[in-house]
Amino acid sequence: MKTIIEPFKIKSVEPIKFTTVEEREETLRKGFYNLFLIPAEDVLIDLLTDSGTAAMSADQWAGMMRGDESYAGARSFYRFEQKVREITGFRHIIPTHQGRAAERILFSIVGGKGKYVPNNSHFDTTRANVEFSGAEAVDFPTAEGMDPDVVADFKGNMDLEALEEFIRRVGPDSIPLCMVTVTNNSGGGQPVSMQNIRETKEICRRYSIPLFLDACRFAENAAFIKKREKAYASQPVKEIVREMFSCADGATMSAKKDAIVNMGGFLALNDDALALQARNLLIMTEGFPTYGGLAGRDLEAIAQGLDEVLDEHYLQYRLRSVEYLGERLTAAGVPILQPPGGHAIYLNAKKFLPHVPVTDYPGQSLVVELYRRGGIRSVEIGSVMFGKTDSAGQFVPARMELVRLAIPRRVYTQSHIDYVIEVVVDCFEHRSLMRGYRIVEEPPMLRHFTARFAPVA
Numbered sequence: 001m002k003t004i005i006e007p008f009k010i011k012s013v014e015p016i017k018f019t020t021v022e023e024r025e026e027t028l029r030k031g032f033y034n035l036f037l038i039p040a041e042d043v044l045i046d047l048l049t050d051s052g053t054a055a056m057s058a059d060q061w062a063g064m065m066r067g068d069e070s071y072a073g074a075r076s077f078y079r080f081e082q083k084v085r086e087i088t089g090f091r092h093i094i095p096t097h098q099g100r101a102a103e104r105i106l107f108s109i110v111g112g113k114g115k116y117v118p119n120n121s122h123f124d125t126t127r128a129n130v131e132f133s134g135a136e137a138v139d140f141p142t143a144e145g146m147d148p149d150v151v152a153d154f155k156g157n158m159d160l161e162a163l164e165e166f167i168r169r170v171g172p173d174s175i176p177l178c179m180v181t182v183t184n185n186s187g188g189g190q191p192v193s194m195q196n197i198r199e200t201k202e203i204c205r206r207y208s209i210p211l212f213l214d215a216c217r218f219a220e221n222a223a224f225i226k227k228r229e230k231a232y233a234s235q236p237v238k239e240i241v242r243e244m245f246s247c248a249d250g251a252t253m254s255a256k257k258d259a260i261v262n263m264g265g266f267l268a269l270n271d272d273a274l275a276l277q278a279r280n281l282l283i284m285t286e287g288f289p290t291y292g293g294l295a296g297r298d299l300e301a302i303a304q305g306l307d308e309v310l311d312e313h314y315l316q317y318r319l320r321s322v323e324y325l326g327e328r329l330t331a332a333g334v335p336i337l338q339p340p341g342g343h344a345i346y347l348n349a350k351k352f353l354p355h356v357p358v359t360d361y362p363g364q365s366l367v368v369e370l371y372r373r374g375g376i377r378s379v380e381i382g383s384v385m386f387g388k389t390d391s392a393g394q395f396v397p398a399r400m401e402l403v404r405l406a407i408p409r410r411v412y413t414q415s416h417i418d419y420v421i422e423v424v425v426d427c428f429e430h431r432s433l434m435r436g437y438r439i440v441e442e443p444p445m446l447r448h449f450t451a452r453f454a455p456v457a
């Protein structure tokens with residue numbers, strides 16, 4: 001059969017609230033045109049993020065009831081540890097309350113002034129944690145990875161030549177570790193090939209630099225490898241995953257993505273001395289090493305989710321449902337970052353709204369209009385998130401002006417996605433009416449979360 005169906009039946013449902021355009025306009029005004037500042041209840045289809053928004057399975061909920069809430073040595077921890085070790089092969093498995101807690105612990109140990117951390121593309125919390133330690137976060141995406149229109153199999157790859165040239169220039173002693181983010185969230189949810197992971201490892205090995213994976217979407221990445229890298233076409237995804245992790249010395253993970261849970265994360269690594277330091281920090285800020293900021297029931301749900309995410313029917317449905325959204329939008333002429341990624345479609349706001357200058361944040365304009373017209377919540381990944389004002393007071397725009405439609409795991413059906421397509425196409429047909437926004441208030445860091453906007457007059 002050609003139709004790839006949702007590989008689950010729905011046992012428990014949650015109503016969604018229908019609102020009018022007038023009600024949504026009022027909500028937007030009250031939320032200062034920042035979709036992070038509006039009540040989720042007033043959103044019809046919430047594509048703000050795929051992080052922590054998944055629907056758990058019956059087995060995960062059953063696991064929640066089995067959760068052992070002992071402070072130390074809980075049975076749930078051992079189940080979690082065994083599952084993470086089975087998948088990653090790492091010696092030390094350290095639970096954290098989410099991905100950024102693993103990043104904070106890791107970089108407060110290995111970071112610091114005068115250090116550099118290379119990555120194919122840092123996610124914003126990873127960058128913030130590297131830079132908060134005093135180190136510098138440096139990205140090495142490939143040229144094709146930076147071109148939103150190029151259709152290529154592995155646009156998440158690391159630029160290997162640029163990486164090696166950088167290591168030689170700054171010296172390996174100033175690089176405590178190198179990271180590869182799978183899939184590459186900031187670069188459009190694009191996958192990294194096994195060959196690129198292997199070659200990155202080879203460069204790191206030559207200079208004795210440990211390699212860490214930012215493994216949030218490891219299963220989606222592995223499914224892309226199976227689909228697009230010939231040598232892996234008939235290999236089980238589970239084995240591909242194992243090979244990916246075998247190239248690395250450690251990983252940070254936000255379980256809120258490919259462990260299909262609402263909260264959790266971990267740091268996993270082989271280095272005994274580093275693990276000891278990490279556990280000491282963990283006790284200070286997250287909790288005892290057998291729970292690390294999580295309840296026993298959360299550890300159970302993660303262990304079960306890590307099993308379910310490797311189901312090949314699930315992964316096929318997951319990649320196909322995102323691809324379907326991308327295909328339909330492309331057919332309607334809507335400019336999107338090509339090809340569709342693993343967890344999201346990224347609308348190219350610069351092309352969508354060529355009449356809105358980057359100084360007026362075309363991405364924000366599109367985010368507001370998707371909500372106003374259809375109650376859809378999305379997120380700007382452009383100059384609101386990454387734009388800067390330089391020391392001369394000049395506006396420095398982001399590399400791309402994108403709007404991300406992130407698809408929560410197992411939450412929406414194909415008819416929800418068909419509705420999303422209709423709303424985006426409707427916005428596209430009325431794009432000439434849309435105007436820009438200006439920022440009227442912003443915090444010093446990570447401004448997209450709380451900045452206040454007003455429409456440009």
Ligand SMILES: Cc1ncc(COP(=O)(O)O)c(C=O)c1O
Pocket residue numbers: 051098099100101123125126181183185214216253254255256264265
């Ligand atoms: C690639 C990547 N790394 C790290 C994180 C941070 O994870 P968390 O939100 O669990 O702190 C995210 C979250 O979106 C991510 O996409």
